[in-house]
């Protein structure tokens with residue numbers, strides 16, 4: 001079902017301040033991604049890294065409150081085109097970030113292949129800011145809002161000026177750092193969010209059961225957008241916006257195995273691995289483990 005996988009490296013770094021996240025795709029490859037897929041008998045084509053120019057002035061535009069907008073738009077247009085090519089070949093897209101702004105490009109490329117695309121946004125953050133609400137001007141904190149059709153028009157109109165996903169098809173898991181504007185956004189749009197409080201009280205297993213059941217009843221595809229800062233920074237120190245108190249390696253791994261076993265995923269992306277902030281590529285290794293779990297790797 002997941003044969004063939006199309007691997008795309010999407011090294012955007014300028015939608016956040018910590019250079020080095022552009023090395024994320026190769027760090028995940030060096031952690032043994034190909035070998036893991038081979039062992040699962042999953043065939044793949046690795047298309048390498050998209051040639052993205054990470055050249056912004058890094059200044060916040062006084063009008064839009066965004067940093068490096070034009071460059072982030074260009075990079076995401078390139079990503080959308082590449083994702084479309086992979087989909088047209090009938091392959092399962094596996095996108096390696098890059099900062100979380102790349103989800104703008106991936107979903108812009110994916111949405112036209114589905115009637116009701118679901119999204120699981122596994123993240124410490126909600127990434128639901130806009131130019132008005134963002135405390136930082138960093139576009140990686142706005143990518144889910146953009147996909148819901150809210151934000152700067154240059155971003156929301158990539159590959160078609162429309163919502164790439166519907167709020168009722170979106171589930172955020174692992175959130176523990178939500179800005180005031182994002183809180184309002186979640187309430188207004190009625191987005192399903194499992195914060196760390198919910199995960200702690202219900203247990204990750206029940207949260208995933210609920211999420212899977214909810215999506216199964218309403219969507220014809222599920223994109224997993226996994227920000228490695230969603231995992232507790234004890235396990236994933238190599239990322240730019242760490243937040244304490246996340247799900248453990250084990251809880252996350254189990255959640256991914258559950259997604260595999262439920263056969264719901266139709267594309268996967270892993271973002272925000274930053275080797276320059278890491279400890280001996282530990283974070284990329286966790287990312288590779290997580291990806292392997294979504295493709296069905298088991299202990300026994």
Ligand SMILES: NC(=[NH2+])NCCC[C@H](N)C(=O)O
Pocket residue numbers: 099100101125127129134135136137138140141142177179227229241272
């Ligand atoms: N994809 C991420 N790591 N996002 C972090 C966002 C942090 C903060 N909420 C902001 O908007 O600036």
Ligand SMILES: [Mn+2]
Pocket residue numbers: 123124125227229230241
């Ligand atoms: Mn995050």
Ligand SMILES: [Mn+2]
Pocket residue numbers: 100123125127140227
């Ligand atoms: Mn994120």
